[in-house]
Amino acid sequence: xxxxxxxxxxxxxxxxxxxxxxTIVMGHxxxxxxxxxxxxxxxxxxxxxxxxxxxxxxxxxxxxxxxPGHLAVSTDMHMVTPLFFPGGDxxxxxxxxxxxxxxxxxxxxxxxxxxxxxxxxxxxxxxAAIVDSMAETARxxxxxxxxGDTKVAEKGNADKIFINTTGxxxxxxxxxxxxxxxxxxxxxxxxxxxGDHGIAVLAARGELGFQADVxxxxxxxxxxxxxxxxxxxxxxVLRDPTRGGVGTTLNEIARQSRTSLWIEESLLPVHPTVQAxxxxxxxxxxxxxxxxxxxxxxxxxxxxxxxxxxxxxAYGKQAVVIGEVKAEDPxxxxxxxxxxxxxxxxxxxxxxxxxxC
Amino acid sequence: xxxxxxxxxxxxxxxxxxxxxxTIVMGHxxxxxxxxxxxxxxxxxxxxxxxxxxxxxxxxxxxxxxxPGHLAVSTDMHMVTPLFFPGGDxxxxxxxxxxxxxxxxxxxxxxxxxxxxxxxxxxxxxxAAIVDSMAETARxxxxxxxxGDTKVAEKGNADKIFINTTGxxxxxxxxxxxxxxxxxxxxxxxxxxxGDHGIAVLAARGELGFQADVxxxxxxxxxxxxxxxxxxxxxxVLRDPTRGGVGTTLNEIARQSRTSLWIEESLLPVHPTVQAxxxxxxxxxxxxxxxxxxxxxxxxxxxxxxxxxxxxxAYGKQAVVIGEVKAEDPxxxxxxxxxxxxxxxxxxxxxxxxxxC
Numbered sequence: 001x002x003x004x005x006x007x008x009x010x011x012x013x014x015x016x017x018x019x020x021x022x023t024i025v026m027g028h029x030x031x032x033x034x035x036x037x038x039x040x041x042x043x044x045x046x047x048x049x050x051x052x053x054x055x056x057x058x059x060x061x062x063x064x065x066x067x068p069g070h071l072a073v074s075t076d077m078h079m080v081t082p083l084f085f086p087g088g089d090x091x092x093x094x095x096x097x098x099x100x101x102x103x104x105x106x107x108x109x110x111x112x113x114x115x116x117x118x119x120x121x122x123x124x125x126x127x128a129a130i131v132d133s134m135a136e137t138a139r140x141x142x143x144x145x146x147x148g149d150t151k152v153a154e155k156g157n158a159d160k161i162f163i164n165t166t167g168x169x170x171x172x173x174x175x176x177x178x179x180x181x182x183x184x185x186x187x188x189x190x191x192x193x194x195g196d197h198g199i200a201v202l203a204a205r206g207e208l209g210f211q212a213d214v215x216x217x218x219x220x221x222x223x224x225x226x227x228x229x230x231x232x233x234x235x236x237v238l239r240d241p242t243r244g245g246v247g248t249t250l251n252e253i254a255r256q257s258r259t260s261l262w263i264e265e266s267l268l269p270v271h272p273t274v275q276a277x278x279x280x281x282x283x284x285x286x287x288x289x290x291x292x293x294x295x296x297x298x299x300x301x302x303x304x305x306x307x308x309x310x311x312x313x314a315y316g317k318q319a320v321v322i323g324e325v326k327a328e329d330p331x332x333x334x335x336x337x338x339x340x341x342x343x344x345x346x347x348x349x350x351x352x353x354x355x356x357c
Numbered sequence: 358x359x360x361x362x363x364x365x366x367x368x369x370x371x372x373x374x375x376x377x378x379x380t381i382v383m384g385h386x387x388x389x390x391x392x393x394x395x396x397x398x399x400x401x402x403x404x405x406x407x408x409x410x411x412x413x414x415x416x417x418x419x420x421x422x423x424x425p426g427h428l429a430v431s432t433d434m435h436m437v438t439p440l441f442f443p444g445g446d447x448x449x450x451x452x453x454x455x456x457x458x459x460x461x462x463x464x465x466x467x468x469x470x471x472x473x474x475x476x477x478x479x480x481x482x483x484x485a486a487i488v489d490s491m492a493e494t495a496r497x498x499x500x501x502x503x504x505g506d507t508k509v510a511e512k513g514n515a516d517k518i519f520i521n522t523t524g525x526x527x528x529x530x531x532x533x534x535x536x537x538x539x540x541x542x543x544x545x546x547x548x549x550x551x552g553d554h555g556i557a558v559l560a561a562r563g564e565l566g567f568q569a570d571v572x573x574x575x576x577x578x579x580x581x582x583x584x585x586x587x588x589x590x591x592x593x594v595l596r597d598p599t600r601g602g603v604g605t606t607l608n609e610i611a612r613q614s615r616t617s618l619w620i621e622e623s624l625l626p627v628h629p630t631v632q633a634x635x636x637x638x639x640x641x642x643x644x645x646x647x648x649x650x651x652x653x654x655x656x657x658x659x660x661x662x663x664x665x666x667x668x669x670x671a672y673g674k675q676a677v678v679i680g681e682v683k684a685e686d687p688x689x690x691x692x693x694x695x696x697x698x699x700x701x702x703x704x705x706x707x708x709x710x711x712x713x714c
Contacts, residue, residue, distance in 0.1 A: 031600025032644075032705030055613050056535045057458040057596065058429035058526070063420075071428075072415035075470035075523055077508040101414040113432035115521050117474070147523075151434040152711070157516035164472050166432055166504075166523035169415070178413045239414065243388025256412050289388075348389030354509070 018042060024122040029152030038150065042128055046135045047114075049144040059146030061111050061168065068173040072105030074098055075166040081355045083130065083160060085204035087197075087216030088291070090163055091133030096220045096291060097242065097357060098165040099141050103222035104238045105178075106229055107171030112138065113147040114165050119158040130161065141220045143167075181236040182257035184327040187303035189296040191224065191310055192217065192318040193271045194246050195278065195288030201356045202277070209280070214273040219292030224315045228294075231309035232302035239295045243357060244348045247286035249295060250333045251347040258330040263323035263345070265337045287348045289356050297325060375399060381479040386509030395507065399485060403492045404471075406501040416503030418468050418525065425530040429462030431455055432523040438712045440487065440517060442561035444554075444573030445648070447520060448490030453577045453648060454599065454714060455522040456498050460579035461595045462535075463586055464528030469495065470504040471522050476515040487518065498577045500524075538593040539614035541684035544660035546653040548581065548667055549574065549675040550628045551603050552635065552645030558713045559634070566637070571630040576649030581672045585651075588666035589659035596652045600714055601705045604643035606652060607690045608704040615687040620680035620702070622694045644705045646713050654682060 018041035027034040044052060051059045063069075078094040088096075099109050114134060118127065138145055196217040203212040225238055237257075241249035246268075250261045270278075270285045278285045292315060298306050303321065310316030333345040375398040384391040401409060408416045420426075435451040445453075456466050471491060475484065495502055553574040560569040582595055594614075598606035603625075607618045627635075627642045635642050649672060655663050660678065667673030690702040 026711045027706075030705065030709065030711060031646075032605055034706065035600075036704065054535060054537065055609070056537075057461045058431040060462070060528070061428040061430055063427065070420065071418040071525070073418055073468065073470060073504050073523075073525065074415040075472045075504045075521065076506045077472045077474055077521065079474065079508050079510060104414045105417070111430065113430060113523050115432045115434045115523075117434055117436065117519055147430050147432045149433045149521075151436050151519075153436060153516060153519075154711070156513065158519075159510060159514040162474055162508075162510075162515075162519070164432065164434065164506075164521035164523075166430075166470050166472070166521075168428070168430065168525070171417070178411060180411065180413075243392075248389055252412070287389075347393065348387065349384075349391065352387065354383045354387060354511070 018124060022124045024118045024120055024124065024152055026120055026152050026154065028118065029150055035150065043131060043148060046131045047145045051144055051146040061146055063170055070171055070173060072102045072107045072169040072171050074101035075164065076101065078163045078357060079159065079355055080201060080357055081159065082204050083126065085201050085216060087200055088218035089130060089133050090161060091130040092137045092218050093291060093357060094163040094165045095134050095137035095141065096218050098167040100221045100240045102167040102169035103225050104240060105169055105171045106175040106225065106238060107169035109141060109143050109167060109169045109222050111143050111146045112165050112167045114145050114163060115149040117158050117162040118150060118152050119160050120152055120155040122160050127161065141222065177235060177238055179237055179239060179253045179256035182253050182259050182297050182325050183236055184259055184325055185300055186236055186297045186325040187300050187321055188261060188263065188323040188325065189303065189307055189310065190246065190269065190320055190322045191294040191316040193269045193274065194290060195274045195285040196271055197291040198288035198353050198356050199274045199277045202353060208277055212273050212277055214271060217290055217292035219315045221292065221294050221315060224294055224310065224313045227309045227313045228296055228306050232298045232306035234302055235296060235298040237297035241293055241295055242289050242291060245287040245289055247345050248348045250345065254333050255331045260326045260329040261323060261333045262326055263335050265335050267320055267322045269318055269320055283352060286345060287352060289353065291357065375481060379481045381475045381477055381481065381509055383477055383509050383511065385475065386507060392507065400488060400505060403488045404502045408501055408503040418503055420527055427528055427530060429459045429464045429526040429528050431458035432521065433458065435520045435714060436516065436712055437558060437714055438516065439561050442558050442573055444557055445575035446487060446490050447518060448487040449494045449575050450648060450714060451520040451522045452491050452494035452498065453575050455524040456577045456579060457597045459524040459526035460582050461597060462526055462528045463532040463582065463595060464526035466498060466500050466524060466526045466579050468500050468503045469522050469524045471502050471520060472506040474515050474519040475507060475509050476517050477509055477512040479517050484518065498579065534592060534595055536594055536596060536610045536613035539610050539616050539654050539682050540593055541616055541682055542657055543593055543654045543682040544657050544678055545618060545620065545680040545682065546660065546664055546667065547603065547626065547677055547679045548651040548673040550626045550631065551647060552631045552642040553628055554648040555645035555710050555713050556631045556634045559710060565634055569630050569634055571628060574647055574649035576672045578649065578651050578672060581651055581667065581670045584666045584670045585653055585663050589655045589663035591659055592653060592655040594654035598650055598652055599646050599648060602644040602646055604702050605705045607702065611690050612688045617683045617686040618680060618690045619683055620692050622692050624677055624679045626675055626677055640709060643702060644709060646710065648714065
């Protein structure tokens with residue numbers, strides 16, 4: 001590790017304003033003038049809100065209700081490669097990924113923090129485009145970015161940019177939603193096609209060997225969830241099948257709730273291009289990541305309303321029922337295949353697609 | 358970027374439990390069985406609490422009061438090198454760094470999240486030691502780690518381990534503490550010696566050229582702050598001088614509050630070894646990072662009590678008054694030197710010590 005250790009020059013001339021043909025240097029992470037300049041010219045100009053404007057070590061966040069309730073908090077590191085891909089980029093991913101995790105509580109997203117590791121040599125232009133995308137996505141969601149941090153790693157000690165986001169939602173105490181609440185008899189719904197995000201990222205890396213017309217499904221899901229909960233207020237589980245895909249997510253729910261989850265292969269929605277890519281590569285779309293899909297598990301008497309409500313929302317037009325919850329064989333996910341056999345759907349063992357989120 | 362893209366093997370034998378002579382591989386970040394095993398055997402066994410045990414996408418956090426109040430939220434990336442140094446390690450740093458940022462609101466720390474980027478090839482043993490240190494530090498502070506995330510970067514695309522922590526504190530609405538509240542006439546106190554953390558890390562890198570008997574001052578400061586606020590309830594500013602040191606932190610406060618901050622060089626406490634190291638390297642201790650020091654700015658009528666209270670606390674034994682706030686020359690920090698001259702204390706321009714936090 002080389003260290004540049006030049007002495008502080010008192011009263012040094014303030015560097016010129018940040019120019020977009022510059023690249024990130026170590027000084028941008030040192031907490032001095034260059035850091036302040038990067039924060040002011042690049043981050044604050046795009047993300048500004050009254051909380052950030054206070055410029056303290058912490059962001060002040062009010063809770064907009066006197067109802068009894070609690071917080072739902074989630075954190076995620078994002079290190080997708082490439083940084084930009086059809087349907088999104090690391091910026092929109094970093095906001096949606098965390099918003100979706102907190103939204104799975106059934107609560108109202110309140111705020112998000114953003115923390116960056118920048119590799120020395122990253123183009124300021126690239127960073128600006130990513131922060132623009134974060135700002136735009138946060139605006140769509142309707143939440144402020146209330147705290148941030150930037151560190152710089154020497155060239156070769158990071159890969160361009162890594163982003164952590166941590167989100168906070170407010171959940172009325174009356175809501176009881178979580179993987180542990182799946183109940184025998186419940187119906188399992190899925191908001192749309194599986195694996196679009198994973199295959200879109202793979203295609204953007206040029207690893208498919210053919211031109212694939214598939215876009216990442218990145219989307220903030222709190223709006224779709226609001227619609228579902230209005231139609232099916234007794235919903236037991238909300239979960240977004242990201243890393244590990246629908247197969248791994250259903251296994252988590254089966255273990256948490258000590259039930260078995262039964263799905264029908266013929267009901268599982270897959271985009272034809274994703275299906276073709278998976279067949280070629282030997283992947284199973286059940287294990288390919290999504291970033292804008294929702295699994296809903298609700299009592300049978302509310303399933304029809306939930307499905308109708310989902311289909312009326314932009315992010316749930318292709319929603320389908322994919323199966324049901326049973327008491328027998330707790331902890332397992334079982335699939336009736338198109339040939340009428342029953343197959344165990346196991347958790348993904350190792351990795352199939354690294355660096356996709 | 359090389360991608361290992363082997364197909365999913367249905368019903369594959371579950372890998373053996375995590376062994377401590379293993380290293381991190383890409384599969385530990387893929388969201389499947391290996392990820393779950395790492396989370397269960399390494400993280401959950403050390404960090405477990407009822408909130409993590411729910412195993413949802415989000416951590417549920419109750420607010421333990423019905424008083425009117427708000428949240429203080431802060432986020433920090435940590436990428437110190439080396440990972441272990443006299444007085445601490447990246448684990449204790451990641452907890453204290455964020456706890457201190459939220460504690461500067463004057464609020465009560467409630468919870469923290471932890472998010473990891475692991476480099477392929479990192480020894481499991483090293484990771485276990487770091488997570489042990491995080492668990493121990495969080496226990497000292499008395500807060501749970503309520504959410505986490507782990508990603509793995511290919512060898513050469515990260516540097517061993519990067520940790521993000523995001524903290525949440527509860528602040529009664531009656532508290533009004535922040536850099537913007539410094540007021541002419543206020544007294545400036547500092548809890549102890551400057552620059553210990555930065556010089557300890559530098560020494561651990563072997564870059565001092567001599568054996569230095571100096572330890573990082575890493576400490577959680579919420580207890581010291583509680584003591585100060587009891588003694589000096591009208592405190593206006595609390596701030597921990599980390600990256601950029603006391604000099605840069607005072608400049609931030611001067612700008613936020615549109616006052617000038619006047620300090621006396623002869624009053625600034627510096628450990629003799631830190632002083633010697635700084636003289637040799639051409640550094641000014643005013644710009645060297647601390648990780649367990651506190652700046653307090655309070656009305657003159659409460660300064661004496663604040664000082665007495667600080668000195669009675671383990672982390673404030675060497676507390677001193679270092680200066681006062683004035684109305685003239687707003688936005689500037691000025692120092693009366695030991696020779697009787699007045700010197701402008703500017704913000705640090707670029708970097709002097711990268712990768713120290």
